[in-house]
Amino acid sequence: MGLKLWQRIIINMIFPIAISLALIYVELRNVNKIYQRFSVIEWVDDINLLLLELRRYEKNILLLIEEKENLKLFHDTISTLRSKVKSIENEIVLRTNTGYYFNLMKNIDLYEEIFETLVAAIDKRQQLIEEIRPFGRAIENKSSNKYMALILRKYEKNYLLYKEKKAIDEVYDISKLLIDSAPEIKQDAGLYIVTFKEIVNNDTVLTNTLQLMRNYAREIEKYTIGFSVKERSYVNTIMINGERAFLYAALFIIFSTIAIAYMVSQNMIRVMREMEHAFDKISDSSFTHIVKTDAPNEVKSFIGAYNRIVSKLNFNLKEKTKKITLAEQTLLQKQSEITAKNSTLRAMSIEILDMIKNKPLNITQTPIKYLILESISSAASNTSPGVSISSNIVELPDKLPTDTLLIRLSIINVIVNALRFTPYGGKVTVTGTVEDTNAAIYISDTGPGISEDIIGKIFDPFFTTVEEAAGLGLTIAMTAIERHNGTITVVSDSRPEGGTTVKILLPVQ
Structure with a gap:
């Protein structure tokens, strides 16, 4: 029995249409994977925010010794951070390996342990300072050379308050002179010197401990950010494969x-x-x-x-x-x-x-100066040496209402872009000020500038002049800043070494 023309066409088209629909169906199922991966990314971002909170409590304890309530906040926060990391253990192991997860947890444990050592060193320093004061007063009262005794107390305070290294030798030398000139204060001066040496030794321990703690914190951040990058890369791969499909x-x-x-x-x-x-x-x-x-x-x-x-x-x-x-x-x-x-x-x-x-914004009062400095550090760590970067952001307000993650990502993208196009020996400068009701951030480089035929395209999605780049950095920055009711503009001198300046305006309120 013969077939009609339309029947033959439909039969011949069934096979290619079926294959195409199957291919599309398989890729559409990956949309759920993308949603799951974004949930994990948001979880990792929460972990990074907790780490920032830990560093804030750490600095509060270092700078404001009497704020003991920060100790409890620190331990509560690090417990929450540890719990969140454990909750995504399977995702971390799946995307990296078991060693990656255990190294992250080990650095969290070491960070907490060294923090306890740091707190103990701070408490001991306070105790020693309280102990040395009566000895100093006794030397002042008993010494016949009141002037030298006052000089001794001056160098003592210079060291205790400002950590002047030369003050250490001065304290030892003046104490010896006072003992030689007034033997009756030998006992008090001896106890004074012993206590002062303990303070100096304890400060050395404190400095070393602080450096270790910062190293552990940076290691934790390296692991969490590294995992976040892997997750984002995986999502990007899924999306690219879907587009290709x-x-x-x-x-x-x-x-x-x-x-x-x-x-x-x-x-x-x-x-x-x-x-x-x-x-x-x-x-x-x-x-x-x-x-x-x-x-x-x-x-x-x-x-x-x-x-x-x-x-x-x-x-x-x-x-x-x-x-x-x-x-x-x-x-x-x-x-x-x-x-x-x-x-x-x-x-x-x-x-x-x-x-x-269109991800919902998580607006918080962001310490913008600290965020900019951290962004500079993150951007500089991922670029080749030979380009210097400096900042002058004193005039910026202390805090801005922003989605910290989006603004941090935007500033990093702009700085990385500036570093990428700055030649060896060049310089990138980050300047901050307040203009009317906006915080203004200027990011300038000494690169070759942008030619007039492409300057209007640099914020377009997927536009790039660098082969290995995705072409989304400035698009992401513009999208995030505009969602904050801000603006981002570019001024470029296309002459050799003319440089480029990116201006970001963010509302103060």
Whole structure:
């Protein structure tokens, strides 16, 4: 039993359409994976925020010794941080390895242990300071050389308050002179010197402990940020693969349609050539030629009519030509449907991108100066040496209402971009001030500048002049800043060593 033309087209199209839909279905299932990975990324960001809180409590304890409530806050926060890290243990091991997770937990434990040592050293210093004061007063009261005694107390305070290294030798030398000049204060001076030495030794321990603690904190941050980068890279890979899958599916359907249309048209051309030969026979007044060929039912009926009634050839020819036209219209309709499906796939990709851009803002009072300094450190650590970076942000307000993660990411992206285009021996400068009701941040480099033909494109998604870059850094910065009702602009001198300045304005309120 022969098939009609539209039936043949549908049967031939089932296979490529099925493959394309299967490919699209598989990639659409990855949307759930993307959601899960973003949940993990947000969890890691919470961990990084907890780490910032720990560093704040650490500095409060160092600078404001009497704020003992910070000790409890520190221990509560590090317990929360440890719990959050444990809750994503499987994700960390899956994306890295078991050693990565255990090294992270080990650094958290060491950070807490060394913090206890630091607190003990701080308490001991306070105790020793209380112990040395009566000895100093006794020396002042008993010494006949009141001037030298006052000088001794001056150097003592210079060391205790400002850690002047030269004050140590002065204290020892003046104490010896006072003992030689007034033996009656020998006992008090001896106890004074012993206590002072203990303070100096304890300060050495305190300094070394503080350095260790900072090292552990940086290690924790390195591991958490490293894991976050791996997660984001994984999500980016999934999205790129999805985009490729949609493109491949569309191309597969298009080329399959073209191939099937070609085969059908070739078959139709073959049939029509045979009919042409039959008509040539008719022009030769030969009405006995029978056409025998494999063709769709529509064409077969035309051939049958030709074979049955030669006298009605013109009428049958018009009818069959009309059917062929309808078949071509059906083919064009199928092509239109395929084009519509391609548009739908593109819209789905845009919706996924919009979902990422429209993440709810987590506005907090951000210590903007500290955030900028940290961003400078993070950006500089990922670039090659040879480019210096400096800052002058004293005039900025202490805090700004921002989503800390987005603004930190924006500033890092701009600084990294400046460092990338600054040649060896060049300089990047970060300046902060207040302009009207906005905090203004200027990031300037001594690079070659941006040419006029591309300066209008630098904030476009995926636009880049660096082969290994994704072209999303400045787009992310612009999106995040504009969501804060701020602005980001670029001023560039395209002359050699003209440099580029990026200006960021963020509302103070």
